[in-house]
Amino acid sequence: MVSGTPTAVKKRNSQDSVSILENFEEKCPLGGENAVVLYTTTLRGIRKTFEDCNTARSVIESHQVQMFKHDVSMHSGFKDELRGLMGTKEVKVPLVFVKGRLIGGADETVKLEEDGKLSTVFSGIPKAVAICNGCAVVRFVMCIGGNGSCKVLDEKGKKTVKCKECNKNGLIQCPFC
Structure with a gap:
């Protein structure tokens, strides 16, 4: 039976960014209050880690939002910073932080993307800047x-x-x- 009065259809992305982010632990890296911070590595020493880092990076880049890539293999200060955030000496990359919240690694980022929630989480984050003339965004x-x-x-x-x-x-x- 079909009712004569139309009803509103609830959209998949009806939760706003704030309510989705409340489900994640609050840990804010420096400069990550209104941005995406990705702790990653460009070293290919461990294939799974390298592939996970590339997966997380490409999913985030597809949304064209401001992202700070902190490559722990390029700068040991980033690894120390991550250890301080996580409160442990052993840390694994990739780790994604959005608006001061720890989203997780590649699997959690891909899950949010597949559920259609990642674009909602990224709402309000400034758009990515053009390629830097100094470093080509290698930082x-x-x-x-x-x-x-x-x-x-x-x-x-x-x-x-x-x-x-x-x-x-x-x-x-x-x-x-």
């Missing part, structure tokens, strides 16, 4: 002081010392991003 550039090495000569030019500007990989965070 790191070679340190000029050490010519890509974390070791430089001292003032006398005889002894090597650690460069104060770059990390152990001879990189600095992109000044343009």
